[in-house]
Amino acid sequence: MASLSGICSSSPTLKKFPNQSPSLTDPLRKDHVSFPARRADRTLSLVPPPRAVAREVSDGALAAVKKGLEKDPRALWRRYVDWLYQHKELGIYLDVSRVGFSDEFVKEMEPCFEAAFRAMEELEKGAIANPDEGRMVGHYWLRDPKRAPTAFLKTQIENTLDAVCKFANDVVSGKIKPPSSPEGRFTQILSVGIGGSALGPQFVAEALAPDNPPLKIRFVDNTDPAGIDHQIAQLGSELASTLVIVISKSGGTPETRNGLLEVQKAFREAGLNFPKQGVAITQENSLLDNTARIEGWLARFPMFDWVGGRTSEMSAVGLLPASLQGIDIREMLAGASLMDEANRSTVLRNNPAALLALCWYWATDGVGSKDMVILPYKDSLLLFSRYLQQLVMESLGKEFDLDGNRVNQGISVYGNKGSTDQHAYIQQLREGVHNFFVTFIEVLRDRPPGHDWELEPGVTCGDYLFGMLQGTRSALYANNRESITVTVQEVTPRTVGALIGLYERAVGIYASLVNINAYHQPGVEAGKKAAGEVLALQKRVLAVLNEASCKEPVEPLTLEEIADRCHAPEDIEMIYKIIAHMAANDRALIAEGSCGSPRSIKVFLGECNIDELYA
Numbered sequence: 001m002a003s004l005s006g007i008c009s010s011s012p013t014l015k016k017f018p019n020q021s022p023s024l025t026d027p028l029r030k031d032h033v034s035f036p037a038r039r040a041d042r043t044l045s046l047v048p049p050p051r052a053v054a055r056e057v058s059d060g061a062l063a064a065v066k067k068g069l070e071k072d073p074r075a076l077w078r079r080y081v082d083w084l085y086q087h088k089e090l091g092i093y094l095d096v097s098r099v100g101f102s103d104e105f106v107k108e109m110e111p112c113f114e115a116a117f118r119a120m121e122e123l124e125k126g127a128i129a130n131p132d133e134g135r136m137v138g139h140y141w142l143r144d145p146k147r148a149p150t151a152f153l154k155t156q157i158e159n160t161l162d163a164v165c166k167f168a169n170d171v172v173s174g175k176i177k178p179p180s181s182p183e184g185r186f187t188q189i190l191s192v193g194i195g196g197s198a199l200g201p202q203f204v205a206e207a208l209a210p211d212n213p214p215l216k217i218r219f220v221d222n223t224d225p226a227g228i229d230h231q232i233a234q235l236g237s238e239l240a241s242t243l244v245i246v247i248s249k250s251g252g253t254p255e256t257r258n259g260l261l262e263v264q265k266a267f268r269e270a271g272l273n274f275p276k277q278g279v280a281i282t283q284e285n286s287l288l289d290n291t292a293r294i295e296g297w298l299a300r301f302p303m304f305d306w307v308g309g310r311t312s313e314m315s316a317v318g319l320l321p322a323s324l325q326g327i328d329i330r331e332m333l334a335g336a337s338l339m340d341e342a343n344r345s346t347v348l349r350n351n352p353a354a355l356l357a358l359c360w361y362w363a364t365d366g367v368g369s370k371d372m373v374i375l376p377y378k379d380s381l382l383l384f385s386r387y388l389q390q391l392v393m394e395s396l397g398k399e400f401d402l403d404g405n406r407v408n409q410g411i412s413v414y415g416n417k418g419s420t421d422q423h424a425y426i427q428q429l430r431e432g433v434h435n436f437f438v439t440f441i442e443v444l445r446d447r448p449p450g451h452d453w454e455l456e457p458g459v460t461c462g463d464y465l466f467g468m469l470q471g472t473r474s475a476l477y478a479n480n481r482e483s484i485t486v487t488v489q490e491v492t493p494r495t496v497g498a499l500i501g502l503y504e505r506a507v508g509i510y511a512s513l514v515n516i517n518a519y520h521q522p523g524v525e526a527g528k529k530a531a532g533e534v535l536a537l538q539k540r541v542l543a544v545l546n547e548a549s550c551k552e553p554v555e556p557l558t559l560e561e562i563a564d565r566c567h568a569p570e571d572i573e574m575i576y577k578i579i580a581h582m583a584a585n586d587r588a589l590i591a592e593g594s595c596g597s598p599r600s601i602k603v604f605l606g607e608c609n610i611d612e613l614y615a
């Protein structure tokens with residue numbers, strides 16, 4: 001067989017010329033297997049891309065490993081049995097048989113996995129695994145504190161967990177109460193946070209909160225004023241018995257700050273004492289931490305420097321809201337810890353996270369050429385795909401690899417739930433553009449024992465759900481669409497903890513395979529910076545309009561005049577958008593024309609602010 005050396009990132013070839021490697025990273029390689037050629041492939045073949053030369057070189061090697069998907073039922077059953085992973089204690093199975101990797105591919109990948117396993121071991125020992133930010137990466141210590149690299153960190157983790165449990169018990173039991181609620185105890189949680197400071201708690205609440213939790217949870221996870229108003233309106237008089245948990249690792253995220261300010265305003269208007277109902281989860285000495293300390297909030301819990309937002313579900317970020325909802329957080333931690341232990345195996349077949357990473361690499365050519373569709377067949381796991389979207393895409397979506405080469409890595413993630421999605425986009429998955437692989441999440445237990453009944457002879461409602469999953473898996477495979485199936489017995493705190501642990505580790509291993517830093521997010525900064533510039537420009541526009549509106553008579557200005565007076569003629573389009581937004585919110589008046597014909601409009605402010613003019 002032709003050699004596939006250079007298949008993973010430890011190869012000097014791939015590191016240096018990631019887009020020209022004679023390896024499985026060439027997204028065009030599926031031309032040579034039984035999958036139908038993609039439209040983009042055909043277009044590209046007319047105009048040879050720069051990598052075409054490397055592609056020629058790789059043809060022999062790729063053809064040797066890509067033989068198309070196994071279709072013989074007996075051979076497929078053997079493949080299923082041979083590759084089936086089972087975690088006995090957790091009751092979790094991983095079936096990778098419907099992903100078409102060959103034995104040769106697995107063999108060639110072995111050195112890459114050995115390197116990835118070593119990297120994970122170093123990471124767990126406290127290496128600076130996030131070099132750009134000079135940080136350790138310690139979310140695995142949260143569920144096994146004795147693995148923390150220092151006694152100090154171990155104690156910090158244990159003390160925080162104890163403090164979370166104690167606080168939650170005291171709130172649930174009514175020992176800690178809101179100052180002015182007729183109920184005499186907290187009944188609601190309003191969680192204010194975004195990204196990793198919201199997605200884990202949202203997923204876990206949806207998956208595990210009992211029907212009648214001791215405290216119900218709501219989220220403010222955006223700077224959308226109408227969305228915030230809606231949450232506050234829904235709380236109504238229960239605002240008096242609402243525990244507001246503000247979560248932000250950095251303590252300075254604008255959306256979260258705005259959410260907090262809006263909620264504090266609602267408290268003021270209701271005559272409530274916010275600090276007595278406020279809790280902060282943030283890094284020590286952050287802006288949020290200092291605010292909470294100075295204002296004397298009810299409680300503060302730490303977020304550690306070495307835990308990233310998207311891997312913070314097992315820190316106070318996820319554990320406090322979960323335990324306030326009556327979810328057994330020690331079971332969540334136990335599930336994650338057991339899963340971590342399995343994922344420390346250096347035998348690929350016995351390591352479920354590595355098996356996932358292997359499938360991702362195979363299915364996406366190691367360059368994200370296919371999307372990951374997550375399909376849990378269980379309503380309570382609806383938010384798993386949204387949670388994984390951040391975990392996978394913010395971790396793997398990187399412009400540069402660890403050696404500074406431009407690689408534009410990543411895997412797109414989407415999905416909702418089955419069988420609902422069968423009535424939405426599965427038509428395209430089965431027959432349309434072939435740009436994805438599916439992960440089915442199967443839950444064996446349909447509903448709690450004693451509640452089942454047969455809605456037709458021999459068939460329950462859950463049998464239908466089961467049939468839909470199996471049918472979709474078969475139908476996709478018959479059309480050469482690959483899939484992974486993760487099976488759990490039940491949705492419990494333990495299995496949810498294990499699922500989170502499984503995907504956290506798969507992301508870490510995959511990042512090593514493609515040689516990227518999974519633990520930073522430099523790309524997010526560009527959007528934040530640009531948003532800051534828009535708001536700064538808006539302030540200049542307001543100052544210019546104020547000056548013109550204070551004149552006697554008022555001087556309505558054209559967009560060109562505003563742009564000139566802001567010394568920003570190149571920003572005229574943005575100025576137009578700012579004006580349109582302000583006009584829609586009654587903060588600017590349009591004297592002439594309409595927003596549909598930007599050249600025609602003349603703008604002024606309804607009120608002139610003399611003080612600001614002379615400030």
Ligand SMILES: O=P(O)(O)OC[C@H]1O[C@](O)(CO)[C@@H](O)[C@@H]1O
Binds near residue numbers: 247251
């Ligand atoms: O917890 P913070 O610091 O408010 O950040 C929220 C989210 O924002 C991000 O930094 C991206 O903007 C995420 O990584 C993070 O989960």
